Amino acid sequence: MNKYMIYLNSKRCIGCHGCEVHCKTNKKLPVGPILCEISHEPLKAVRGIPKTEFQFRSCYHCEDPYCVPVCPTGAMQKRQDGIVFVDQEKCIGCMACAGACPWGIPQYNPETGKAIKCDYCMDRVDAGLKPACVTKCATHALKFVTIQEI
Amino acid sequence: MKKTVWSMCGMCSVRCPIKVEVENGRVEWIEGNPHILKGALCAKGSAGVALIEDDERPQQPLIRKGGRGAGRWEPVSWYTALDYIGEKLNKIIAQYGAKSVMMSCRGGPWADFFKTFIHGLGSPNFTNHDSACGRNVHHASLSIYGLGRKDLIYDIKNAKHLVLFGRNILESLRIAEANQVLDMLDAGGRLTYVDVRQTMTGIKATRFFQVRPGTDYALALGLINAIIKREAYDKEFIERYVTGFDELVEFIQPYTLEWAAKECEIKLKPLQMFVEELAGDRPRVIFHPGWMLSRYNDSFYASRSLHILNVLMGNIEVKGGQLFPKGAADCGVKGIRNLSSLITQKPTDKRADGVGWKYKHFDKGPGLFHLFYDAMETGEPYPLKALICYRHDPFNCFPDPAAQKRALDKMELLVSVDTHYSEFGWYSDVILPESAYLERESPIALQKGLKPRLIVRQRAVEPKFDTKPSWWIFKQLADRLGIGQYFPYNTIEELWAWQLEPTGYKIEDFNAKGFVELTDKPIMYDRNNLDGKFKTPSGKIELVSTVLTEAGLPSFKPYVSPIKPPEGMFRLVFGRSAVNAHGHTINNPLLHELLPYNTLWINKREASKLGINDGDWVDVSSQPQVTTGTMRAKVTDFIHPDAVYMIHGFGRQIPLQTRAYHAGMADQKLQIGLLKEMDPAGGGLCLCEAFVEVRRSPKNPKRSVEL
Numbered sequence: 011m012n013k014y015m016i017y018l019n020s021k022r023c024i025g026c027h028g029c030e031v032h033c034k035t036n037k038k039l040p041v042g043p044i045l046c047e048i049s050h051e052p053l054k055a056v057r058g059i060p061k062t063e064f065q066f067r068s069c070y071h072c073e074d075p076y077c078v079p080v081c082p083t084g085a086m087q088k089r090q091d092g093i094v095f096v097d098q099e100k101c102i103g104c105m106a107c108a109g110a111c112p113w114g115i116p117q118y119n120p121e122t123g124k125a126i127k128c129d130y131c132m133d134r135v136d137a138g139l140k141p142a143c144v145t146k147c148a149t150h151a152l153k154f155v156t157i158q159e160i
Numbered sequence: 161m162k163k164t165v166w167s168m169c170g171m172c173s174v175r176c177p178i179k180v181e182v183e184n185g186r187v188e189w190i191e192g193n194p195h196i197l198k199g200a201l202c203a204k205g206s207a208g209v210a211l212i213e214d215d216e217r218p219q220q221p222l223i224r225k226g227g228r229g230a231g232r233w234e235p236v237s238w239y240t241a242l243d244y245i246g247e248k249l250n251k252i253i254a255q256y257g258a259k260s261v262m263m264s265c266r267g268g269p270w271a272d273f274f275k276t277f278i279h280g281l282g283s284p285n286f287t288n289h290d291s292a293c294g295r296n297v298h299h300a301s302l303s304i305y306g307l308g309r310k311d312l313i314y315d316i317k318n319a320k321h322l323v324l325f326g327r328n329i330l331e332s333l334r335i336a337e338a339n340q341v342l343d344m345l346d347a348g349g350r351l352t353y354v355d356v357r358q359t360m361t362g363i364k365a366t367r368f369f370q371v372r373p374g375t376d377y378a379l380a381l382g383l384i385n386a387i388i389k390r391e392a393y394d395k396e397f398i399e400r401y402v403t404g405f406d407e408l409v410e411f412i413q414p415y416t417l418e419w420a421a422k423e424c425e426i427k428l429k430p431l432q433m434f435v436e437e438l439a440g441d442r443p444r445v446i447f448h449p450g451w452m453l454s455r456y457n458d459s460f461y462a463s464r465s466l467h468i469l470n471v472l473m474g475n476i477e478v479k480g481g482q483l484f485p486k487g488a489a490d491c492g493v494k495g496i497r498n499l500s501s502l503i504t505q506k507p508t509d510k511r512a513d514g515v516g517w518k519y520k521h522f523d524k525g526p527g528l529f530h531l532f533y534d535a536m537e538t539g540e541p542y543p544l545k546a547l548i549c550y551r552h553d554p555f556n557c558f559p560d561p562a563a564q565k566r567a568l569d570k571m572e573l574l575v576s577v578d579t580h581y582s583e584f585g586w587y588s589d590v591i592l593p594e595s596a597y598l599e600r601e602s603p604i605a606l607q608k609g610l611k612p613r614l615i616v617r618q619r620a621v622e623p624k625f626d627t628k629p630s631w632w633i634f635k636q637l638a639d640r641l642g643i644g645q646y647f648p649y650n651t652i653e654e655l656w657a658w659q660l661e662p663t664g665y666k667i668e669d670f671n672a673k674g675f676v677e678l679t680d681k682p683i684m685y686d687r688n689n690l691d692g693k694f695k696t697p698s699g700k701i702e703l704v705s706t707v708l709t710e711a712g713l714p715s716f717k718p719y720v721s722p723i724k725p726p727e728g729m730f731r732l733v734f735g736r737s738a739v740n741a742h743g744h745t746i747n748n749p750l751l752h753e754l755l756p757y758n759t760l761w762i763n764k765r766e767a768s769k770l771g772i773n774d775g776d777w778v779d780v781s782s783q784p785q786v787t788t789g790t791m792r793a794k795v796t797d798f799i800h801p802d803a804v805y806m807i808h809g810f811g812r813q814i815p816l817q818t819r820a821y822h823a824g825m826a827d828q829k830l831q832i833g834l835l836k837e838m839d840p841a842g843g844g845l846c847l848c849e850a851f852v853e854v855r856r857s858p859k860n861p862k863r864s865v866e867l
Contacts, residue, residue, distance in 0.1 A: 022342045024330040024360050026738035027754050031206040034750060036189065041753045053358060053798055058430065059368040060358040060798045146191050146201045148335055149342050 012073065012092030014130055015155050016144060018048075018066035022151035025050060025064055029143035029152060033068075036131060036142035043117035045069075045128045046143055066152060068128035068143070069094060069115045077107035077116060085125070086116075095129035098122070130154070161185075166193070166674025168617040170579075170597025171204035171211070172741030173268055174334045177674055178205065180598065180620040187212065187598055187621055192335055195673045200335050203739045207750040211596050212624055216747055216817050217580045218593035219625035228569070229587040231815060238628060238636075245590055246640030248573045252545045253641075258282030259509040260545040264289070264529060264552045269605030269615070270630075271526075274550055276499040277634050280646040284507040285544070289557045291528040296844035297450045300463035302523060303705040303715070304471070306695030311485065313609065314448065316340040318480035320441035321350040325376050325466060326455075327448045330361040331738045350441065352434060354379060356733055357761060357805055358798035367434055371424040373731045373803045373848065374722030377458045380465035381719060382420020383435065385412045387472050392439035394474025401690060402471060404703030404715065411716040423721065425800075438473070444480030445473045455733075457849055460842025461717045471701055477687045484685055484693060485608035491678040494662040496604055496614060502646050512544055515843075521711035522843050530558055530835055530845060533567040546573040550630065551594070553582035556743035556809065559831030559847060562786070577633060580744055581814045593627040600629035601652045604659045610682035613675045614665065616656070631655060713841045728770075729783065729851040730762070730804040734827040743809040747820035757824035759794040761805035762854065767795040770856060777857035780804075782830040782850070789825040790857050804854060 025048055033039075033046050046068035053060040071094045078086045078094065085100035086107050096107075096116070101124040107116040108125065116127040131141040135154075139145065144154040165180040169190075177193035178201065187209050192200040211217075221241030226232035236244075252260055262285035263278035265271055271288070278286045290298070298309040305312070316322055317340040330338050345351060345364060353365035356373045371379060387393055388409055398405050417435065421428040438445055447469040453459045475481030488495030510517045513531035516524045536544050547568070555561040565587060568574060576585030577592045585591045594600065602617035619629075635647040649655040656667045669676050685693065692699065697706040704715040725731050739754045740746055760778055772778055774795040781788040789811065799805055810824030831850045838845055 021345070021364075024333075024338060024342075024364070024738065026202050026331075026333060026360075028201060028203040028206065028738075030754065031203040031750050032201065035206045035209050041749050044753075053363070053796075059362070059365055061363050145199045146206065148200050148202045148333070149339055150198065150200060151342075 011157075012071055013157055014071075014092065014135070015157060016066065016068060016130070016141065017153045017155050018064060019151045019153065020064045022149045023048065023064040023066075024149055024151075026148050028146065028148045029066065032142045032146040033128070037126065039119060039126065040121045043119050043126055045117060045126065070113070071130070076110040076112070080106045080110040082106060089132070093130050093132050093135075094127070095132055096125050096127060098124055101125050165618050165620040166616070166670060167598070167620055168602070168615060169201075169205050169208065170617070171208055171745060173266060175268065176201065176205060176335050177615060179674065182620050185621055193674050196675070197335050200339065202333050202335060203754060204741055204745055204748075204751060207745070207748050208596070208598055210748050210750040211579075211745075212598055212621065214747070214749060215625075216819070217625075218578075218585075218591050219627070221593065221626075222591040224589045228574075228589070229565070231586065233591070238626070241590055241592060242633075242636050242640060245573070245575055245637060249546060249641060252572055253281070256543055256545050257509075259285065259507070259512065260543055261285065261548070262287060262512065262532060262544055262546070263548045263550070264554070265550040266552050267526065269607070270603055272498045272500050273603060273631070273634065276503060276646050277638060277643075279500070279503050279507055280638065280643040281641060282507050284509050284511045285513070285532070286526060287513065287529045287532065288526040289529065289552050289554075290526055291530050291838070291843055292454050292557045292559075292845050292847065293452045294450075294454075295528065296453045296460040296839055296842035297463045299522065299842045299844075300449065300460055300467055303708055304464060304467045304696075304703070305701055306697075308523070309449070312476070312482040313485045314446050315480050315483050316446060317343045318444065319344055319349055319446050320444040320480060321352065321437060321446070323352045323354075323445065323447045323469075324361060325354045325380070325448065325450060325462070326356075327451055328355070328359045328361045328735055329448070330364065331359060331736055332451065333738045350437060356800040356803045359735070360738065367430065367437075369424065369426045369431070370798075370800060371426055372722070373733060373800055374456045374458075375424040376456070377462040377465060378415070378420050378423040378719055378721075379426075380462055380469065381412060381415035382417045382423075382431070383438075384408070384465060384468060384472065385415045385420075386417040386432075386435045387438065387469070388412060390435065390439060392435070392442060393472035394443060397474035397476070398471070401694070402701045402703060403698060408468065408703045408716065415719065423719075443474045443478050445475060446470070446481060447473070454844035455846065455848040456722065457837070457839055457846045458717065458720065459844055459846070460839045463842070464715075468703060471703070477685050477690060483610060486610060486612050486679075486683045487608050488606065488612060488663075488678055490683050491612060493678055494664075495606055496659045497662055498659070499646060502648070510541060512541060514541075519711075519843070521707050521713065521841070528838070528843050529554065530838065533564060533835060536567040536570050539570075545571055546575070547571055548575045548577065549582075549584055549588075550577045551579070553578070553584045553743060555583035555587065556826075556828065559828050559834035559845065559850075561829060563832075563835050577630065579627075580747065581817060582744070583812065583814065586814045592633055593625065594633065595623040595627040595629050599623040599627065601631065602629070603631060604656055607675075610684070611677055611679055613677045614663070614670075615675045616667070616670050618670075708841065711841075717841075725802050725851050729853050730766070731802050731848060732827055732830055732850045732852045733803050733805045733848050734808045735805065736809070737807050740807070740809055743812065746809050746812055746823070747817040749819065752819040752823075755807075756819070757792070758807040758810040759792045759824070760854065761794045761796055761799045763799050763801040763803075764795050764797050766801050767793065770854065772854070772856050777859045779855045779857045780825060780830065781853045781855075782832045783852065784832060785853070786832055787829050789829070790859055791825045804852065
């Protein structure tokens with residue numbers, strides 16, 4: 011059972027793409043890999059006002075991820091709390107994970123030659139903090155939600 | 161070794177307070193100061209780490225070897241560069257007097273520092289970029305309240321209705337302000353947005369008017385007319401504090417709402433509904449008087465009208481309205497000491513830009529930069545021989561850099577002090593590289609507000625290259641020019657201590673939160689006793705301005721309809737994106753990744769007439785046709801057919817900035833002839849009074865026959 015998710019309040023999102031850079035700088039990524047993304051629909055007039063909705067996408071942290079079993083070295087793993095992450099020590103950069111993922115989520119880091127993906131900044135989460143994108147969201151539109159069973 | 165450093169962002173001129181985590185001399189994490197911004201930061205703010213790492217910035221002082229702009233530089237030591245400038249300046253001063261030296265800075269909380277330098281030298285010629293930015297708004301504000309544009313702040317969070325005329329508040333992105341806007345909307349407040357195109361701000365609006373370019377003034381006049389007719393204004397407030405209301409009523413008669421709707425090419429009914437909303441939401445309505453409003457030849461009067469609408473709403477010193485920012489004296493404490501207090505005798509020469517003597521109605525403070533070009537060319541009222549630009553890039557900021565260069569060629573010394581290569585720096589004689597904001601300290605500054613505070617920028621990491629902070633650079637120059645006494649310190653700690661001495665605070669007091677608050681509770685004035693707060697000659701809010709009248713200028717200017725673009729041409733408008741701060745972040749690797757080039761927005765119907773499809777290459781030519789460039793078209797329904805739009809700051813021509821080099825186009829290079837087009841009443845340039853021709857480019861591939 012996944013414990014976490016990231017929720018975007020589109021009403022507060024101003025499409026500043028800050029989250030993308032907050033993520034990249036926290037993970038020390040070079041130009042190239044982008045682990046989370048803000049996108050929006052083309053503008054459409056709603057009662058005379060051109061409007062759009064924003065979407066935030068990082069990794070779905072699937073209940074039954076394809077990327078995990080396909081990994082030849084066991085680098086791609088799923089934690090008890092649902093977070094799917096890459097063990098950088100074990101990764102050999104074959105990118106089988108990206109091929110197996112229906113959305114091509116895992117990215118290649120040209121600097122390390124290894125796969126990298128959103129892991130909800132698990133080192134921060136384990137330290138009682140929130141993921142970088144959520145912590146620094148310019149308008150507090152992103153929320154890190156702990157899912158509770160009812 | 162881990163440490164936390166409290167600092168201020170320097171990626172744009174908002175200067176958000178930040179908290180920086182440093183480990184082993186490297187920046188590991190930057191976030192918005194949690195006590196003020198709850199961590200919030202924009203893309204630019206996080207990309208600060210890429211700025212430090214970027215080696216496509218000047219890495220040590222450079223002295224020009226070849227012709228100006230040729231890009232041949234001799235790397236030299238700091239002492240060589242400073243001695244070189246010192247000797248040149250001393251020679252120029254001996255021959256032409258100190259007044260022949262001018263200094264431009266970027267304004268903001270540390271302007272006092274640079275003013276002290278140039279005034280200490282004996283020259284009155286202190287200036288900044290503002291004639292291409294907020295001068296019209298500033299002068300409009302002065303003409304009405306006797307207060308500058310930053311002498312009133314906006315309580316947006318508590319407003320019921322925020323009205324923005326082209327103020328793209330969410331993409332200009334002052335973090336605290338953007339959050340106020342969203343909080344207001346969350347609380348059910350209304351946002352009315354007026355622009356010639358749709359923006360990130362406009363998509364959040366509850367009401368949107370896409371007006372014909374150049375008709376903001378008409379819309380504001382129509383609203384004044386309707387509000388007066390409907391008697392939806394604060395009569396008591398006007399009775400108590402305002403003069404000139406009867407003259408306004410008389411002037412406004414012909415400018416009905418019906419007329420405005422027609423002139424602006426918008427529907428009347430929503431406009432009438434808007435007026436009804438204003439009547440109900442008053443006084444918690446804010447008409448933003450504009451930020452960058454050097455746009456049209458009536459922008460000064462448009463801004464005045466927006467100020468007048470605020471006065472009609474009676475929104476001053478009320479919750480959800482305009483508030484007086486409070487300073488140290490309001491808290492009953494002493495403020496910090498500023499270097500300018502050491503200047504006992506201000507320069508007595510008249511300013512070379514004519515402000516204060518030829519143009520008496522303008523604020524003398526920074527004057528008007530663009531008017532110095534006339535003085536350079538003509539040698540009148542006296543020759544100008546040296547220009548120092550601190551973090552200001554006139555070629556990126558003012559129209560027609562080629563025309564600027566012709567004037568600057570009469571100068572003997574051009575110095576650029578900046579963290580990156582500016583277009584001006586590339587043309588100058590000496591580049592003094594300033595350390596990036598994370599690598600330097602800045603003097604303490606006072607941030608006014610309901611709860612005024614002292615803020616400081618502290619050094620997070622050591623400079624990667626041989627760069628220096630401005631407090632050191634200008635102290636060194638001052639010593640070489642014999643004015644070291646105005647900079648009474650050797651280290652930044654000494655400067656801070658000197659500044660803080662009257663306050664009783666120590667620099668250690670900033671360690672807890674990164675700032676020092678001068679009061680616990682927000683301070684509000686008694687709205688029934690605002691006497692003495694308005695600094696006009698009469699002490700009242702002057703709708704008919706004494707200063708304008710004395711200068712022979714009308715307080716109410718009859719409206720003149722903007723000319724329609726000639727066939728096949730478009731009015732060029734420009735703006736900004738949330739991921740870049742004008743020109744100076746374009747080459748940042750992480751920001752370039754988000755927005756590698758700008759596009760030309762063009763209305764779908766007009767594009768189809770010209771055979772232009774979305775994504776096509778288009779040739780954009782200035783009028784007269786001296787500049788042509790090629791960029792990608794973005795074909796959209798959401799821009800007025802008369803206008804084309806591009807994001808400002810692109811089209812850079814510095815070969816060492818490989819990412820930004822020739823990426824996209826620069827609007828200012830298409831603004832031919834606009835360097836001398838100033839609003840005579842407001843002092844702002846008229847940057848949207850340029851037309852461009854747009855054609856589908858022959859560069860669009862038909863075929864490619866390579867093997």
